[in-house]
Amino acid sequence: MTSYFVYVRKSSEDADHQVLSIESQISELMDFARRKGLTIDRVFTETKSAKKPGREVFNQMIKTLWKSSARGVLCWKLDRLARNSIDGGQLIYSVEEGKIAEIVSPGQTYKNTTNDKFWMQLEFGMAKKYVDDLSDNVRRGLKAKLGMGWFPGLAPIGYLNEKFEEKGRKTIVKDPDRFPLIRKMWDLMLTGNYSVNRVRKIATWEWGLRSRRRRNAIDRPVSLSETYRIFTNQFYSGLFAYNGQPYQGKHEAMITPEEFERVQVLLGRKGKPRPKSHDFPYTGLIRCGECGCSVTAEEKTKLIKSTGEMKTYVYYHCTKKRVTGCNQKGLEVKELELQIRQCLTRIQLPDRLLGWALNQLETTSASEAKNTERALDQLGRQKDLIDRKLENLLQLKISAQNADGSLLSDEEYAAQKRKLLAEKLQMESAFPQGNERVGQTYDLTRETFLFSNQAVFWFTNGDMEKKRRIFSAIGSNYVLKEKILLIEAKKPLALIEETLNRLPAESARLEPAAFGSPKRKKGIESSLIPILSALVKDVRTFYREHHGKSEFKSLSSLNESLASGEILDRVKK
Numbered sequence: 425m426t427s428y429f430v431y432v433r434k435s436s437e438d439a440d441h442q443v444l445s446i447e448s449q450i451s452e453l454m455d456f457a458r459r460k461g462l463t464i465d466r467v468f469t470e471t472k473s474a475k476k477p478g479r480e481v482f483n484q485m486i487k488t489l490w491k492s493s494a495r496g497v498l499c500w501k502l503d504r505l506a507r508n509s510i511d512g513g514q515l516i517y518s519v520e521e522g523k524i525a526e527i528v529s530p531g532q533t534y535k536n537t538t539n540d541k542f543w544m545q546l547e548f549g550m551a552k553k554y555v556d557d558l559s560d561n562v563r564r565g566l567k568a569k570l571g572m573g574w575f576p577g578l579a580p581i582g583y584l585n586e587k588f589e590e591k592g593r594k595t596i597v598k599d600p601d602r603f604p605l606i607r608k609m610w611d612l613m614l615t616g617n618y619s620v621n622r623v624r625k626i627a628t629w630e631w632g633l634r635s636r637r638r639r640n641a642i643d644r645p646v647s648l649s650e651t652y653r654i655f656t657n658q659f660y661s662g663l664f665a666y667n668g669q670p671y672q673g674k675h676e677a678m679i680t681p682e683e684f685e686r687v688q689v690l691l692g693r694k695g696k697p698r699p700k701s702h703d704f705p706y707t708g709l710i711r712c713g714e715c716g717c718s719v720t721a722e723e724k725t726k727l728i729k730s731t732g733e734m735k736t737y738v739y740y741h742c743t744k745k746r747v748t749g750c751n752q753k754g755l756e757v758k759e760l761e762l763q764i765r766q767c768l769t770r771i772q773l774p775d776r777l778l779g780w781a782l783n784q785l786e787t788t789s790a791s792e793a794k795n796t797e798r799a800l801d802q803l804g805r806q807k808d809l810i811d812r813k814l815e816n817l818l819q820l821k822i823s824a825q826n827a828d829g830s831l832l833s834d835e836e837y838a839a840q841k842r843k844l845l846a847e848k849l850q851m852e853s854a855f856p857q858g859n860e861r862v863g864q865t866y867d868l869t870r871e872t873f874l875f876s877n878q879a880v881f882w883f884t885n886g887d888m889e890k891k892r893r894i895f896s897a898i899g900s901n902y903v904l905k906e907k908i909l910l911i912e913a914k915k916p917l918a919l920i921e922e923t924l925n926r927l928p929a930e931s932a933r934l935e936p937a938a939f940g941s942p943k944r945k946k947g948i949e950s951s952l953i954p955i956l957s958a959l960v961k962d963v964r965t966f967y968r969e970h971h972g973k974s975e976f977k978s979l980s981s982l983n984e985s986l987a988s989g990e991i992l993d994r995v996k997k
Contacts, residue, residue, distance in 0.1 A: 427465040428462050429464075430450070432470070468482075490523050507552060574595055580660070582602050582607075595675070621648055634646070661681045663681070707740075724736070753907065763908070764883065781873055782870060782873060784956065793862050817841060872920075898913060919959060
């Protein structure tokens with residue numbers, strides 16, 4: 425008696441959305457086999473396009489057929505087996521040589537007869553023509569899309585391909601999370617004061633920029649090569665090239681063509697870059713509060729008549745590129761840095777409060793780690809049990825003893841599988857955070873508290889590079905208006921500032937930053953414990969919900985004389 429191999433295939437590339445899923449094909453073919461009394465030896469499943477040869481599972485099935493006695497092949501339709509002339513010819517030849525007894529589908533059976541082989545050639549030819557016609561349609565669609573001004577490919581970082589329009593009408597829109605950050609990267613490059621790698625590091629570690637997630641891949645930092653691609657891609661200026669031909673895009677441009685050309689010069693792609701003679705650490709970060717243009721800086725020299733000396737000043741002022749009538753005046757760098765120090769002072773945790781907060785953080789995190797480990801162990805055992813149940817359920821469904829569905833019907837199989845998958849999903853969603861995330865949350869919270877305590881000292885005594893890194897880390901929006909610098913502090917620092925504002929003045933006062941201060945108050949008042957406990961909890965919750973690289977981690981090495989260990993020794997005194 426002839427036994428059969430079942431071959432089912434569903435490709436994500438299939439344009440024919442009417443093709444049944446893998447599971448549905450198996451169910452229908454098993455039901456067909458029961459009605460016809462066919463014996464099933466093995467089921468081959470594959471999720472790959474058949475338009476080209478080289479499918480691993482298909483080749484394995486053919487190889488097995490040639491090594492054993494003749495078997496039949498059961499499939500949903502003939503085009504599930506092949507859509508190319510090589511695989512189609514291989515199947516016909518296997519039938520002709522007696523390696524395949526017959527190919528059976530619910531609609532027709534193909535044997536080693538002249539007529540059946542003719543119809544097989546015809547159907548495989550029609551399947552091949554379908555693929556060729558589809559390719560022609562794709563080329564026509566691409567041409568039409570290009571004519572409308574839409575890039576027919578994956579949008580670069582900062583943009584998103586519209587998912588909800590019908591095929592052929594999808595557009596490209598701004599990525600609300602990454603578009604502003606990429607624009608800020610262009611602003612930094614346009615100042616002429618930054619290398620590509622420095623811009624990348626600022627965007628990655630200070631602004632938290634991550635590349636777009638691809639399917640199951642995790643978010644990752646933007647690489648140096650990807651950053652170069654950003655600054656050499658005309659797409660951001662509203663243009664794009666396809667197959668060597670230029671097109672005017674309909675997407676919203678991020679920069680002007682002139683700004684793009686300016687960056688190409690700075691990169692050395694068109695002429696020589698302009699020499700950099702000044703270092704203005706705060707350019708590219710601040711916006712004018714009146715017109716929204718970038719704030720730039722320049723040196724001005726003034727003659728002191730009483731002494732006859734020339735004195736140089738650095739002023740930050742609006743570029744006034746968009747609006748000629750902007751009335752904002754410049755601000756000297758000394759005044760600007762004074763306002764930055766005032767901001768850092770408002771978020772500075774005093775030593776004794778820092779010490780208590782770090783102890784509370786360590787205690788809370790250790791307790792959470794133990795609870796997490798116990799919960800994850802239990803969750804792992806429950807998931808393994810469900811996986812075994814799913815495997816046993818599938819084996820029962822396709823077993824020879826269940827050929828007539830007497831042990832497990834299609835409806836019973838589907839219902840039990842849905843129930844088990846629902847239980848598994850519920851368990852996974854009930855406890856998504858593992859010990860690795862607990863450790864990350866602890867590290868980021870600790871770094872934030874240490875940064876808060878030492879930022880004033882680092883800024884006051886640091887060089888231009890350190891000052892810029894600190895300035896970039898503390899805020900997400902910087903506006904200069906009426907000579908007042910407005911800084912929207914990032915959430916963890918804003919939580920610290922709010923907490924300090926709630927404390928009594930004598931409790932929140934700042935101890936001297938110098939080492940060896942003669943008077944230190946051990947412990948804290950009991951009235952402050954609920955307030956500080958809430959701060960630790962709120963900052964931890966923020967990082968748990970927004971896990972990623974902290975802006976403050978890269979600042980831990982700003983001043984080796986104030987390393988974390990020395991800070992901890994001091995706050996515990």
